[in-house]
Amino acid sequence: MLNNKLYIKTWGCQMNEYDSSKIIDIMKKELNCKITKSVQNANILILNTCSIREKAQEKLFHQLGRWKNLKKNNPEIIIGVGGCVASQEGEKILKRAYYIDIIFGPQTFHRLPKMIYKVRKFKKYLIDISFPKIEKFKSFPLTKTKNVSSFVTIMEGCNKYCTYCIVPYTRGKEISRPYKDIILEIKNLSLQGVKEIHLLGQNVNSYNYRNIIKQDYCNFTKLLKMISKIKNIKRIRFTTSHPQNFSDDLINIYKKIPQLVSFLHLPVQSGSDRILSLMKRRYNVNEYIQIINKLKNIRPNIQISSDFIIGFPSETKKDFYDTISLILDIDLDMSFSFIYSARPGTPASKMKDNISINEKKERLHLLQYYLKQQTKKFSLKMINTIQIVLVEGISTQNNQYFGKTENNRTVFFTNDYNCIGEFVNVKIIDSYLYSLYAKFISVCKN
Ligand code: 5AD
Ligand code: SF4
Numbered sequence: 004m005l006n007n008k009l010y011i012k013t014w015g016c017q018m019n020e021y022d023s024s025k026i027i028d029i030m031k032k033e034l035n036c037k038i039t040k041s042v043q044n045a046n047i048l049i050l051n052t053c054s055i056r057e058k059a060q061e062k063l064f065h066q067l068g069r070w071k072n073l074k075k076n077n078p079e080i081i082i083g084v085g086g087c088v089a090s091q092e093g094e095k096i097l098k099r100a101y102y103i104d105i106i107f108g109p110q111t112f113h114r115l116p117k118m119i120y121k122v123r124k125f126k127k128y129l130i131d132i133s134f135p136k137i138e139k140f141k142s143f144p145l146t147k148t149k150n151v152s153s154f155v156t157i158m159e160g161c162n163k164y165c166t167y168c169i170v171p172y173t174r175g176k177e178i179s180r181p182y183k184d185i186i187l188e189i190k191n192l193s194l195q196g197v198k199e200i201h202l203l204g205q206n207v208n209s210y211n212y213r214n215i216i217k218q219d220y221c222n223f224t225k226l227l228k229m230i231s232k233i234k235n236i237k238r239i240r241f242t243t244s245h246p247q248n249f250s251d252d253l254i255n256i257y258k259k260i261p262q263l264v265s266f267l268h269l270p271v272q273s274g275s276d277r278i279l280s281l282m283k284r285r286y287n288v289n290e291y292i293q294i295i296n297k298l299k300n301i302r303p304n305i306q307i308s309s310d311f312i313i314g315f316p317s318e319t320k321k322d323f324y325d326t327i328s329l330i331l332d333i334d335l336d337m338s339f340s341f342i343y344s345a346r347p348g349t350p351a352s353k354m355k356d357n358i359s360i361n362e363k364k365e366r367l368h369l370l371q372y373y374l375k376q377q378t379k380k381f382s383l384k385m386i387n388t389i390q391i392v393l394v395e396g397i398s399t400q401n402n403q404y405f406g407k408t409e410n411n412r413t414v415f416f417t418n419d420y421n422c423i424g425e426f427v428n429v430k431i432i433d434s435y436l437y438s439l440y441a442k443f444i445s446v447c448k449n
Contacts, residue, residue, distance in 0.1 A: 254297045
């Protein structure tokens with residue numbers, strides 16, 4: 004049997020990271036693959052791409068150009084391109100990079116071992132960027148992990164078609180994983196010491212599993228209730244949710260499930276109703292504020308983070324300043340912001356983009372200044388408070404223990420005995436923009 008050594012490079016979101024970890028599980032199981040961090044040592048090279056922003060295609064060919072020479076020296080090497088750029092560009096990739104062996108999409112990576120086998124046998128490239136329903140999830144082997152926090156995909160794809168977004172075209176329509184599989188995966192993780200689960204999906208709160216024949220249904224709140232009953236799962240996070248599906252039911256569940264963290268990433272994108280409507284976001288600023296207010300009624304200390312797109316076609320200075328006002332009004336914590344990037348084939352890419360790149364950059368710069376001030380404010384407020392940290396490991400940078408607080412801040416501290424995998428009480432003594440330094444107090448009971 005061939006000595007398979009896999010090198011995998013991942014770009015993009017947490018879901019791509021999760022997909023890559025599943026590719027590794029599948030390749031280990033079916034091809035007995037060893038994983039290598041050195042591309043020179045590998046005979047299978049996989050690039051898991053992202054196309055949400057920037058010049059994704061250029062970045063792809065740049066990377067492939069570097070791998071071309073490796074293949075020239077060793078024609079046995081298999082190169083596979085997956086993820087959203089592969090899904091979007093398909094066969095076109097071969098026109099510029101004829102030496103690629105496999106092109107696969109986000110819904111077909113579970114077929115990689117078979118594809119590799121066929122490429123080796125028939126010496127011909129293969130493309131599979133189809134969207135087979137649910138099949139992928141069924142082929143995930145149970146994960147082995149040493150981590151204390153783990154991602155779990157619960158749904159994938161999107162039916163919203165925001166006018167700027169490529170995701171519905173690259174990841175396909177919404178598919179909800181059967182809840183029994185999700186529960187099985189989380190139980191398996193918890194048995195291995197995982198205490199924090201981070202649920203993933205393009206719109207987790209539109210999770211909707213339906214088996215009409217068996218009359219078996221499950222929505223997001225029901226799923227959360229089930230997960231909260233799994234032994235040893237002490238923290239539940241989820242990304243990304245959409246304001247349109249943030250129902251009162253979901254808001255009220257914050258009363259009943261203490262494991263749900265008081266930190267929520269809920270992208271608003273813009274503080275201008277006119278721009279939200281052009282983006283086809285399906286809510287207005289007031290509706291967004293109502294959701295946050297209701298949540299704050301239940302959890303007064305909940306911290307909210309968001310995503311913003313700056314310089315969407317026709318965004319005026321007034322629209323932009325409305326966005327800044329919203330950040331201050333709802334007192335947002337650390338958030339992400341991006342300059343609008345026209346994505347091929349999306350409705351927004353046909354709108355007149357009348358804002359100069361310099362103006363966009365200036366707006367982004369100003370917005371990020373405000374976001375930074377907000378982040379600093381929340382971090383400073385934590386000084387001298389006692390926080391519970393789930394300890395993930397020892398940092399290679401400073402040799403200190405590190406872990407996350409409930410509000411997603413990384414905390415560093417020293418301790419004279421091993422506390423990895425435990426929830427610990429620490430006192431925050433210093434704050435940097437995104438991380439905090441603390442004094443260890445004790446290991447939490449239970
Ligand atoms: N241009 C800029 N930002 C985008 N995002 C999605 N599509 C685009 C685009 N075309 C941002 C949104 C989304 C985040 C994941 O990426 O803010 O919430
Ligand atoms: Fe893209 Fe909008 Fe779907 Fe989010 S909700 S993945 S931004 S189309």
